[in-house]
Amino acid sequence: MEFKDYYKILGVDPDADSKAIKVAYRKLARKYHPDVSSHHDAENQFKEVSEAYEVLKDKTKRAEYDELRLYGGAQQEFRPPPGWQSSARSDGDGYQQRDFSDFFSSIFGTEERAGARGFEHRQPFSQRGQDIETDLPVFLEETLSKGSKTISYHLPHYDNEGRVSEVKKTLNVKIPPGVVDGERIRLKGQGAPGVGNGAYGDLYLRIRLVPHPLFDVEGHNLIITVPVAPWEAALGCKVTMPTLSGEIKLTIPANSQSGQRLRVKGKGLPGRQHQGDLYAVLKVVMPPSGSESVKSHWQQLAELAPFNPRAEWSDAS
Numbered sequence: 434m435e436f437k438d439y440y441k442i443l444g445v446d447p448d449a450d451s452k453a454i455k456v457a458y459r460k461l462a463r464k465y466h467p468d469v470s471s472h473h474d475a476e477n478q479f480k481e482v483s484e485a486y487e488v489l490k491d492k493t494k495r496a497e498y499d500e501l502r503l504y505g506g507a508q509q510e511f512r513p514p515p516g517w518q519s520s521a522r523s524d525g526d527g528y529q530q531r532d533f534s535d536f537f538s539s540i541f542g543t544e545e546r547a548g549a550r551g552f553e554h555r556q557p558f559s560q561r562g563q564d565i566e567t568d569l570p571v572f573l574e575e576t577l578s579k580g581s582k583t584i585s586y587h588l589p590h591y592d593n594e595g596r597v598s599e600v601k602k603t604l605n606v607k608i609p610p611g612v613v614d615g616e617r618i619r620l621k622g623q624g625a626p627g628v629g630n631g632a633y634g635d636l637y638l639r640i641r642l643v644p645h646p647l648f649d650v651e652g653h654n655l656i657i658t659v660p661v662a663p664w665e666a667a668l669g670c671k672v673t674m675p676t677l678s679g680e681i682k683l684t685i686p687a688n689s690q691s692g693q694r695l696r697v698k699g700k701g702l703p704g705r706q707h708q709g710d711l712y713a714v715l716k717v718v719m720p721p722s723g724s725e726s727v728k729s730h731w732q733q734l735a736e737l738a739p740f741n742p743r744a745e746w747s748d749a750s
Contacts, residue, residue, distance in 0.1 A: 434512065437536045439485035439498065447499070451490065458486040459644040466570065466643055484533045494541060501540060512539075562625035562634035563589075569618070569638040571608060573645050573655075574677050576702050581605040586636070588625050606638065611705035614642040614650065647675060653702045653709030659695075660718045661685055676700045676711055683713055691717040 440447050443457040464470060465478040472478060488494045567586045575582070583605055590600040604623065612618070617637050624634025642650060649656040659674060669687035673680050676697070683695065693715045701709025720727075 434536055434539065435534075436502075437481075437484070437534060438502075439488050442481050442485040443489065445489075447502075454486065454489050458482060458490075459646060462486075462644050463646060480533070484537055487533070488537070488541075498540070561631045562627040564634040564637060565624040566617075566637040566639060568641045569606070570641050570643050571612065572643050573648060573650070573702065575608055576610070576612065576642075577677055579607075581607045584638070590626075604636075610703045611653070612640045613652070614640060616640045648677070648711075650702070651712075653704040653707075655701045655709065655711045657711065657713055658716050659683065659685075659713045660716050661689070662720065663717055666690070666715065666717050674713060677702075685715070689715055691715055 440449070443454060443461065445453055445457050449457075461482040462479065465472060465475045465482060467476045467479060470479075488498050565586060565588065567584070569582065569584060571582070583603060585601055585603045587599040588602050590598050602623075604620070606618075606620070609618065617639050620636040620638065622633045623636035626633055647657055655677070657674070659672065661670075661672065665672070665685055666689045667687065669689070670685050671682050672685060674683040674697075678700070681697065681700070683697065685695075695713040695715065697711040697713060699708045700711035703709070
């Protein structure tokens with residue numbers, strides 16, 4: 434079995450922190466997502482990136498993986514140590530584990546592929562078809578539209594002699610407004626065919642919001658970091674800021690602080706009851722080191738407006 438170097442797949446160092454791992458995953462997930470990528474092997478690349486992130490984002494899985502990496506990462510044919518059993522094995526939900534590699538399954542376990550049970554042999558009696566569950570990746574921008582997405586999945590097919598194979602089925606699915614990550618949508622009768630006169634099973638779509646390079650999601654609210662120069666924070670200004678529906682002008686109040694949150698009403702994700710908001714988190718960014726003239730102006734400012742940003746330490750002592 435091939436050993437998977439998850440750090441190499443994400444392009445991060447083995448000592449990378451969780452933030453660096455998340456940033457690398459977001460970048461690669463966006464790059465290889467089959468809905469937008471023109472890469473010839475985008476689907477497999479996307480699965481590898483997702484598998485690597487599934488392990489490295491979890492402290493327990495990552496620690497166990499690092500242990501195995503030291504044990505057998507250099508072996509040509511990797512095998513877990515005798516008696517190996519992960520404490521982070523699947524609890525049965527594990528949507529991410531479908532389509533993951535044998536390497537992942539050998540370490541952390543795997544659930545049966547949804548809809549696969551019961552298709553190996555034709556049943557001699559009438560039986561309802563199995564339900565199928567699959568992920569539906571949705572970009573944040575798509576939650577604002579009223580269009581549909583084309584999805585494909587596989588169903589079992591029986592010939593006249595009872596032999597089973599798989600057929601591909603394609604559907605156009607409308608994305609309901611207000612969907613959230615992890616939500617399951619049921620499409621009645623779109624699952625596996627029944628045996629004999631049995632009814633078709635159902636199709637369950639599990640919503641997976643694709644990570645966005647600019648916006649974080651909190652419920653139906655969006656969070657964006659807005660870099661501002663020190664003088665913009667001190668004097669106030671207007672900056673052009675992206676939203677999911679286009680650019681807007683954001684007013685930065687005078688004397689703003691780094692970390693301050695500014696609310697833009699109604700620019701978040703749609704909800705079933707109300708529209709979410711967009712929160713701009715200010716981040717004061719220092720310019721790169723400048724000339725002696727620039728440094729002189731900073732010195733003048735320090736002399737004209739002296740204050741102690743750590744005065745509260747004295748008050749607490």
